Amino acid sequence: ADLYVTLEPCAHYGKTPPCTDAIIKSGIKRVFIGIQDPNPLVNGKGKQKLLDAGIEVTSGIMQEEINRQLEYYFCRIQKGRPFILWKAALSLDGKYAAQDGSSRWITGESSRKMVHKLREEADVILTGIGTVLKDDPMLNVRLPKPIKQPLRAILDPYLEIPLNSQIVRSLPEYKTAIFCARGKENSPHAEALVSLGANLYPVTANGRTLCLKEVLGILHQQGFYLVLLECGSQLVSSFFSERLVDKSYIFYAPKILGGNKAILRELNLPDLNSAIHLKDITLKKTGEDWLVIGYPVYS
Numbered sequence: 001a002d003l004y005v006t007l008e009p010c011a012h013y014g015k016t017p018p019c020t021d022a023i024i025k026s027g028i029k030r031v032f033i034g035i036q037d038p039n040p041l042v043n044g045k046g047k048q049k050l051l052d053a054g055i056e057v058t059s060g061i062m063q064e065e066i067n068r069q070l071e072y073y074f075c076r077i078q079k080g081r082p083f084i085l086w087k088a089a090l091s092l093d094g095k096y097a098a099q100d101g102s103s104r105w106i107t108g109e110s111s112r113k114m115v116h117k118l119r120e121e122a123d124v125i126l127t128g129i130g131t132v133l134k135d136d137p138m139l140n141v142r143l144p145k146p147i148k149q150p151l152r153a154i155l156d157p158y159l160e161i162p163l164n165s166q167i168v169r170s171l172p173e174y175k176t177a178i179f180c181a182r183g184k185e186n187s188p189h190a191e192a193l194v195s196l197g198a199n200l201y202p203v204t205a206n207g208r209t210l211c212l213k214e215v216l217g218i219l220h221q222q223g224f225y226l227v228l229l230e231c232g233s234q235l236v237s238s239f240f241s242e243r244l245v246d247k248s249y250i251f252y253a254p255k256i257l258g259g260n261k262a263i264l265r266e267l268n269l270p271d272l273n274s275a276i277h278l279k280d281i282t283l284k285k286t287g288e289d290w291l292v293i294g295y296p297v298y299s
Contacts, residue, residue: 002030006066008037008059011046020049033059034066038077068280072225075246081216086229086236087118087249091257096233099259101134110287111251116143118249122150122228124177124219128235129156138166139230140174149174151224155215155235157181157208159189163196171197179215181205212242237266240276243298248278250292274299 009019009031023031031050036059037043050057067074075083089107090096097103105112119125120141127139132154139152152174154161159180161168167176177199184190185202194200201218204211219227229239239245269275278294285291 001026001028002032003028004032006034007070008033008035008042008044009046009050010037010039010042011049012041014041018046018049020046020053023050024053024055028055030056030058032061033057034061035059035063035070038074071246076220076225081213081220081244082124082224082227083246084216084227084229084239084244085118085122085247085249086239086245087115087251088236088263089115089251089253090263091255092252093256093258094263095257095259095261096263097261098257099261101261103135106255106257107251107253107289108287111253111289111291113143114286114291115251116141116146118228119150120146120148122226123224124151124153124227126153126155126227126229127231129154129158129160130232130234131230132156132161132165132167134232136166137230138170140170150228152176153215153219153227154178155210157184157205157210159184159187159193161193163189163192168193168196168198175199177201177219179203179210179218181210209238212238212244216244233261233263233266237264237268240264240267240296243296245296248292248294248296250294251286252290252292254288254290 003023009023011018011020033047037046047057047059072083075081088096089111091106120143125139127137131137141149152167154167154176156178157180161178178193179201180190182202182204185200190200203214229236229245277297279297280295282293283290284293
């Protein structure tokens with residue numbers, strides 16, 4: 001009998017015994033492996049154990065496709081952090097809001113339904129305090145029968161989140177992590193948030209800017225694979241500046257808004273040679289909108 005697997009079978013004890021032991025015991029004669037597992041606990045050991053048992057092994061099949069299929073896992077193993085997927089809803093001229101600040105709704109119902117499916121897939125929805133103060137979002141999955149609700153992560157250096165915000169009022173219903181600057185976790189406001197059910201994480205800060213890698217390190221330690229980034233210009237510009245965005249979902253509505261509400265206006269790249277390119281682009285029609293999916297390439 002033959003066995004086809006996308007990822008190299010493990011040869012170590014974890015929550016279950018080694019997959020290689022079960023394969024050898026089953027009497028399978030040939031194993032076809034799509035891609036080697038980069039996890040240091042595996043990383044060729046599974047393949048070698050099968051070969052030592054006299055099993056014929058063929059590997060390196062459809063590697064590019066499998067890299068995409070398992071991109072969250074590979075990011076976690078190779079970069080030591082969750083995969084960051086940025087979602088934006090924009091006008092054709094790249095504006096996230098009209099000049100008066102209104103942004104509900106730039107895109108149509110089909111696009112918004114797709115966003116909720118993205119939220120359902122994510123482990124974490126991450127935003128900044130600016131978005132919370134401006135939009136008072138819920139950051140939950142609003143589908144008829146959602147499979148799960150992701151963790152809501154708020155970056156709030158000075159703990160400005162109002163106790164009457166939708167995020168705080170729904171703390172008993174949705175798991176929520178609030179990241180603040182070190183030293184802010186002992187304030188009366190912090191104690192109130194914790195008593196209401198928030199999980200508070202103090203991290204290194206430079207003024208109003210939290211250390212993003214420290215935030216992602218905490219989320220990594222908690223076992224999360226996919227973070228959906230839904231935030232304003234300042235925070236997403238910081239993520240791009242630190243080359244942390246792995247994939248983009250940009251919904252474009254057939255509208256021109258003008259003004260200065262550009263989504264990446266604070267990125268400030270010096271010239272064309274510094275431009276961030278998107279590769280492996282997919283273009284989809286969502287109702288009257290267009291969705292551009294791509295992977296940032298940093299110069």
